Amino acid sequence: MTVTPQAEPQSEPQAPPRAAFQAAPRRATRPHRADGATVAVVFVVILMIVPARLVFRGLSFAITPAEAVGLFAMVWWLCAHFTDTLGAAKGRTLVRTAVFVYAASLLATYAYATAGYLPRDELDLADHLAVTATSMIGVVLLVVDGVRGRDRLDLVLKSVAVMGAVLGVIGAVQFLVRFDPTAYMVLPGLRYTQQELFILERNGLSRVAATTGHPIEFAVVCAMILPIALHFAFRAREQGRPSLRWWVCAALIASGMVFSVSRSAFVGLAGAAAVLLVGWPRVRRLLAAGAMLLFLAAVKVAVPGVLGAIVNLFTTISTDSSLRWRTMDYATAATEIARHPWLGRGLGTWYAPKYLVFDNQYILTAVETGLIGLAAFVGLFAAGIWSALRARRLAAGPVDRDLGLTLAACLVVPLIGSATFDLRSYAVVTGLSFLLVGAAGALLREARPGEARPGEARHREARLRRRDGGAGPSTSPPTGHAR
Known part of the structure; x- marks a missing residue:
């Protein structure tokens, strides 16, 4: 009589073949459902590809397509915090607090300015700037709360680097061929605000x-996003993956800085380099120096004379007429600030040609929104830099630590650029600056207690235990936690 063995196959199931584990990552590459990162990528592409002077036709005030996406982001963020199904992070972070303080200062300035008499033209501009400021606030909140996971944050930042390379190509065509392709980039339903x-x-x-x-603006944008391209280039090289595409992106972005022929680019890049060189290892510093020398040699051969012209911008700074114009309006600014020291005369109410041009965002902000608005503006970028450096401290892996350093270096550039031109008056650099502030806050959200250093992890665990009334550590984050 034959007995069929049955228990053995059921009691010890065979492990799946090794190929099954190797195929698993491929299933993870399925298209991700649309989320906050998707909206952020759409914002980046539209912001950097659609010419900045194109606005919608038929509206009572000028609004760009990128600003329209920012307003949608504001609506998305509000809806996301009425539900748990849109994937938005909950809980307070420093960036969110700084954004709320910035928004409150602008609201107070608007109320103060419109409580009295304003000429019709200044009132219209105050209304317009209130809408565009809401758009930029929506971008920050979208990124800090809606971009969940390191892969999604990488997607947003990679789109910034790639679009920066596209800007470099357009700038190279304009400089080398003297052909402006933006004249043929007018989309239906849009119009130029100026020709x-x-x-x-x-x-x-x-x-x-x-x-x-x-x-x-082009110069400062290139200086601000160059560290991002370098981050992905070094990261791919150190992980043994193809890195040529990211080096090409970095070269195209750097060429945009050169073709802009602007001091602001190199002053801002010097500030970013100071941050990066402090945190980079020695090998990376040497590689960066070699890449810079190779790039400068290529520029010297391909475009003779441009490097000499850039050097002259610094050597002749004492006789530069543009610098004298920047300092002539200090007395006027001091008078205006003294009239409305705390809340200013109103956002957008000081404009050319009706008034003098302040080629300094700090002075313009102090005049329009007062010292409170100036502190809120600087505090927003300071919160972004602190969040990036804090995420660097908490991160366990070298990739996250390097990204934190990179974002901090990027955000130094608009702080420096605000002293050389009225940064907030230009849409592209403003949109990217606010997006990177949100990216720094999103990176800090990804810093988990388990990934922190031992002392940091114990401190955060004790803080959570005190908040929960002495309960022991939980396997899932409590309701309302940032995760």
Whole structure:
């Protein structure tokens, strides 16, 4: 009589073959459902590709497509906090607190300015700036609460680096060929607010703006996003993955800085480099120095004279007429600040050609929103830098630590650029600055207690235990926690 064995196959199931584990990551590459990162990528693409002077037709005030996406982001964020199904993070963070303080200061300034008499033109501009400021606040909140997971944050930042390379290509065409492709990039339903060219002249050299509003803005944008391209290039190289595409992106972005022929680019990049060189290992510093020398040699051969013109911008700074114009309006600014020291005269109410141009965002902010608004503006970027460095301290892996350092370096650039031109008046650099502030806050949200250093983990666990009334550590985050 034959007995069929049955218990043995059931009691010891065979492990899946090794190939099954190797195939698992492929299933994880299925398209991700739309989330906050998706909206952020759409914002980046529209912000950097659609020429900055294009606005919607038929509206009572000028609004760009990117600002419309920012308003949608504000609505998305509000809806996301009425439900748990849209994937938004909950709980207080420093960036969110700084955003709320910034928004409250603008609201107080608007109320103070409109409580009295304002000329019709200034009132219209105050209303317009209130809408665009709401759009930028929506971008910060979308990124800090809606971009969940390191892979989604990487997606947003990679889109910034790639679009920066596209800007570099457009700038190179404008500079080398003297052909402006932005004249053929007008989408249906849009119109130009002004017909000025995106190619200017300075000391016999072309100054290009790509799709941004001005060569100085183009320069600061390139300086701000170059560390992001370098982060992905070094990261791919150190992980043994192809890195050529990211080096090409970094080279194109750097070429945009050169073709803008602007001091602001190199002053801002110097500030970012100071942050990066402090945190980079020695090998990376040497590689960065070698790459910079190779790039400068290529520029010297391909475009003779441009490096000399850039050097002259610094050597002749004492006789530069543009610098004298920047300092002539200090007395006027001091008078205006003394009239409305705390809340200012109203956001958007000081504009050219009706008033003098302040090529300094700090002075313009103090005049329009007062010392309270100035502190809120600086505090927003300071919160972003602190969050990035805090995430670097909490992160366990070298990739996250390097990203924290990179974002801190990026946010130093607009702080420096605000002293050289009226940064808030330009849409592209403003949108990217606010997006990177949100990215720093999103990175800090990803810093888990288990990934922190032992002392940091114990401190956070004790804090959670005290908040929960002495209960022991939980396996899941409590309701309302940032995760």
